[in-house]
Amino acid sequence: MLQHRFFRKALLSSIAPLLLSGMLVAQITPVSASDHGHHKAHAKFNKAGELARPANFREWVFIGAPVTPKDMNNDKPAFPEFHYVYIDPVSWVHWKKTGEFRDGTMIAKELVSVGSKSSASGSGYFPGDYVGPVAVSVKDTKRFAKSSNWGYFVFGDDKAQSAATDESCVACHKTNAAKDMVFTQYWTVLRAASPKK
């Protein structure tokens, strides 16, 4: 069910976003997480309210990598299989200062298959190849006020994408995420960097 919804969302396109207000300043190219001079927002929306696919998010700050393997989920995990999750570097700097997600925070989740289950370092799950779409969440208190301030987007090869109209992302994050719609309970990197210990 979750998987079905996830991939269905990847097919959605050109649907008007929930809210068109609160245009963010465009800034897609990655900057150093230590570059405090760069405080422009990363999320870039076009006039139709679609989010531009974030460029170079693999160079953002990594926050964690759960794995939901096929062989532990009847061959059909909701998100197969490793989840590599990143936060944009400007919001990372803000998080380190405040322990909060600023307006404009972007979090990207990319999926990687399990490539093998044993290696020189023992038994376990070892990464294989990229699979499936890229999921991106954006905090925007004006644009996404009706969905707890976050919008959820799923990119296939699209250059821009509308927010998911399906409510499954919002509902799951609202019910299960530890802090401000984000699963900080799994993001060791964020917890360790927060000034709110």
Next chain:
Amino acid sequence: MLQHRFFRKALLSSIAPLLLSGMLVAQITPVSASDHGHHKAHAKFNKAGELARPANFREWVFIGAPVTPKDMNNDKPAFPEFHYVYIDPVSWVHWKKTGEFRDGTMIAKELVSVGSKSSASGSGYFPGDYVGPVAVSVKDTKRFAKSSNWGYFVFGDDKAQSAATDESCVACHKTNAAKDMVFTQYWTVLRAASPKK
């Protein structure tokens, strides 16, 4: 055995390095992976040949996260349990251009416990907290010529550390790593970014 050696190395200190030649230019602070103007080496060695603990490696470019859980390794994995692995951003830029590890490449591995085995997204392994020392490998064709050009370091809370005199790191990487002493077979991020497909 592997675990024993790993932690033993964390206790080593102030032992003269294998080679003192090839002093690298100091540059520890992180720079943007997209900042092509910054091509100084990151590895910083002191006069005794000890490597300075790399600062802010959690802001380097993430390359992969295998997991060797306790419950799949008789409670004693060599490296418990998630391995979060990063490459320094200057060497990442070089890798993207060439598909090779430049002299001065640093790769850091940090360990994270398994915090839980089920979540809203299914069954699997979900990250817990940081555990154990930080392992860092440095490519230096002069300094580490005798060990296939790479030196291996394990940091507890040390500010500087000598290269491991124990040969287990070198031996395992030499036998099992796919490319130039690096386990690229598990680093999806590196493979995808290499111009050598």
